[in-house]
Structure formats: structure tokens, C-alpha cells
Amino acid sequence: MAEKVSGEMSEDSSDSAAAVSQDLRSVLVTSVLNLEKLEIDLYRGTHHWVPRTRRLFGGQIIGQALVAAAESVGENVLAHSLHCYFVRAGDPKVPVLYQVERTRDGRSFSVRSVKAIQYGQPILICQASFHSNQPSPLQHQFTMPSVPPPEDLLTGEELIQLYLSKPDLAEKAKQGLNKLLADEVPIEIKPVNPPDFYRCVAMEPKKLYWVRAKGHIGKGDMKLHCCVAAYVSDYSFLDTALLPYPGQRATFLASLDHAMWFHNTFRADEWMLYETESSWTGGSRGLVQGRLWRRDGVLAASCAQEGVLRVKALTTSAVTNESKL
Numbered sequence: 001m002a003e004k005v006s007g008e009m010s011e012d013s014s015d016s017a018a019a020v021s022q023d024l025r026s027v028l029v030t031s032v033l034n035l036e037k038l039e040i041d042l043y044r045g046t047h048h049w050v051p052r053t054r055r056l057f058g059g060q061i062i063g064q065a066l067v068a069a070a071e072s073v074g075e076n077v078l079a080h081s082l083h084c085y086f087v088r089a090g091d092p093k094v095p096v097l098y099q100v101e102r103t104r105d106g107r108s109f110s111v112r113s114v115k116a117i118q119y120g121q122p123i124l125i126c127q128a129s130f131h132s133n134q135p136s137p138l139q140h141q142f143t144m145p146s147v148p149p150p151e152d153l154l155t156g157e158e159l160i161q162l163y164l165s166k167p168d169l170a171e172k173a174k175q176g177l178n179k180l181l182a183d184e185v186p187i188e189i190k191p192v193n194p195p196d197f198y199r200c201v202a203m204e205p206k207k208l209y210w211v212r213a214k215g216h217i218g219k220g221d222m223k224l225h226c227c228v229a230a231y232v233s234d235y236s237f238l239d240t241a242l243l244p245y246p247g248q249r250a251t252f253l254a255s256l257d258h259a260m261w262f263h264n265t266f267r268a269d270e271w272m273l274y275e276t277e278s279s280w281t282g283g284s285r286g287l288v289q290g291r292l293w294r295r296d297g298v299l300a301a302s303c304a305q306e307g308v309l310r311v312k313a314l315t316t317s318a319v320t321n322e323s324k325l
């Protein structure tokens with residue numbers, strides 16, 4: 001019989017003392033990243049939130065692939081990096097199978113290859129590397145940008161409500177915002193520098209927002225926090241590259257690859273600052289880089305992604321009504 005893995009981790013004593021009720025648990029750990037084990041190194045994952053593009057959310061596939069890879073390594077190693085290619089669109093109508101290949105186990109590092117499969121074909125290929133914790137005299141990192149704390153900022157939902165309260169809002173824009181509100185994304189965000197709704201001037205391709213998984217995860221297993229962060233890191237990442245182009249609407253936006261490096265321990269259910277920037281666009285593609293900061297200023301993880309960006313010029317009246325959350 002198939003068993004569930006990873007999502008339901010053991011609680012540490014402070015969490016069990018708090019007796020976290022089931023409905024406060026993050027859906028990311030109870031469902032999305034809770035894979036069904038079918039065989040040794042073979043898992044099945046199901047979907048929770050599906051974007052309006054009707055293709056599977058890339059972050060979900062990466063997070064699930066990392067759960068599958070992490071199941072096959074020792075307890076004392078943590079993911080330090082992953083490199084993925086999205087080779088086909090994921091179909092939300094069927095589950096995804098994850099097949100793990102144990103590429104190498106060394107004294108310090110273990111490498112795994114994971115293929116995410118639908119209809120017998122790979123939709124994602126992922127290499128993940130795990131490392132045992134080792135001390136080092138070499139330690140440096142950039143400094144976290146100075147921003148207002150999450151408590152002083154509006155959530156994505158509150159910003160949408162604010163935009164919806166504008167009396168002269170066009171019907172089409174209202175519909176778009178209401179659809180956004182209805183989305184059941186298992187992530188909470190608080191933008192630090194949200195573009196003004198009516199803004200139709202080019203912005204620097206840089207974003208800053210506080211982000212965390214919705215619901216409670218607990219201190220628990222650092223491996224699982226890495227999987228949750230992998231999920232979160234793909235959310236609203238690639239659209240950073242569109243900020244300089246208010247006159248263009250994306251007709252096709254899809255990530256081609258995603259890389260991630262984990263530097264320090266963190267909790268994915270606590271606010272982290274996501275700093276994203278796009279260093280380049282061209283040839284219908286765009287490159288974005290991201291840094292996930294713990295709120296105490298420690299750099300938790302770095303990410304990079306290239307995506308396809310196909311756009312269409314907006315008419316002047318449409319530019320003013322486009323939502324740029």
C-alpha cells in the first residue's frame with residue numbers, strides 16, 4: 001500500500017505544546033508536499049493551487065521534486081542546491097510521478113536526479129545536491145536591504161481591496177482583481193514597493209516583498225522548509241522582468257529553468273524578504289535573480305531563473321487599467 005512522505009513531519013516540543021490544530025497547518029505540508037510513496041524512489045504528487053494559465057505552477061513541481069530527492073538521502077544532509085529544467089507544461093488534470101535516481105553518495109555530498117513525469121514524458125528534470133553541515137572560517141554575505149517590517153505593510157489581498165475600492169476602476173480591471181482575490185495561493189506576500197495601480201511608467205526590474213507559507217509548519221525538519229522555500233521562490237519571480245515595460249502585456253510567460261542555493265537555516269512559515277531583480281531580457285527570454293533573507297538579516301537562499309516572455313503591445317487606454325500587483 002502507498003504511504004505518505006515528508007509533508008507530515010514530527011513537531012518539535014514547543015509546537016506540540018502549542019497543540020497546533022489541523023486547520024492551522026500549512027496546506028503546503030499537509031497536502032502539496034505530502035507525496036505518496038508508490039515504490040522505492042517513486043512518488044506521486046497532487047495539486048493544490050493551479051494558476052489561471054492552466055499549466056502546473058513551476059514552484060509546485062520543484063518543491064515536490066525536492067521532497068522526493070530528500071527522501072533518499074541521510075538524515076544529516078541538507079539540500080544546498082538544485083538545478084531544474086521545465087521541459088513540458090504540467091497538466092493539472094492528472095497527478096505527477098517523481099522518479100529519483102541516486103546519482104552519487106560521497107562522504108560530504110549526495111547528488112540526486114529527479115524526473116517529474118506525466119503521460120510517460122518528463123515535464124521537469126531536476127538535479128539536487130545535499131551536503132552535511134561543515135564549519136568554515138570563510139563567511140561573508142551581502143547586507144539585507146533596509147525595508148519596513150512586514151507588520152507595517154499591506155498584504156497582497158489588502159492591496160487588491162484598496163484598488164477595488166477606486167470608484168473609476170474599469171470593469172475588466174475589476175474582474176481581473178476579483179479573480180486574483182479568489183486564487184487560493186498557499187503563500188502570503190506583503191509587497192514593499194508595489195507599483196501604483198494606475199502607474200504606466202517604466203519601473204526598474206526590481207521587487208522587494210515579504211513572503212511566507214500560509215499556515216503553521218513549525219521548526220520541525222529543515223529539509224521540509226527547503227522544499228517549501230523552493231515552492232515559494234517561483235511565485236511572482238519571472239514577472240520582475242516585465243516591470244520596465246508597462247506598455248506590453250504578457251501573452252505567454254513560462255519559466256524554462258530554476259536554480260536555487262540554500263545557505264542557512266530558516267523557517268518558511270516565518271516572514272522572509274524576497275529581493276528579486278532582472279539583469280537581462282532579450283530574444284523573447286528574460287533572466288531573474290532572487291535572494292531570500294531571514295528577517296534577522298541572514299541570507300537564507302539565492303535563486304535564478306530564465307523564462308520565455310512573449311508580449312503584445314497594449315493600447316494606451318488599456319495601459320492605464322492593467323493591474324500590476
Ligand SMILES: CCC(=O)SCCNC(=O)CCNC(=O)[C@H](O)C(C)(C)COP(=O)(O)OP(=O)(O)OC[C@H]1O[C@@H](n2cnc3c(N)ncnc32)[C@H](O)[C@@H]1OP(=O)(O)O
Pocket residue numbers: 055056057058059086087088089090234238253254255256307308310
Ligand atoms: C511563470 C511561473 C511558472 O510557474 S511557469 C510553469 C513552469 N514552466 C513551464 O510550464 C514551462 C514548460 N515548458 C514548456 O512548456 C516548453 O518547454 C516551452 C517553453 C513552451 C517550449 O517551447 P517550444 O519549444 O516553442 O514548444 P512548442 O513548440 O510546443 O510550443 C509551445 C507553444 O508556444 C508557441 N510558440 C512556439 N514558438 C513560438 C514563437 N516563436 N512565437 C510565438 N509562439 C510560439 C507554439 O505555437 C505553442 O503554442 P500552443 O500551445 O500550440 O498554443
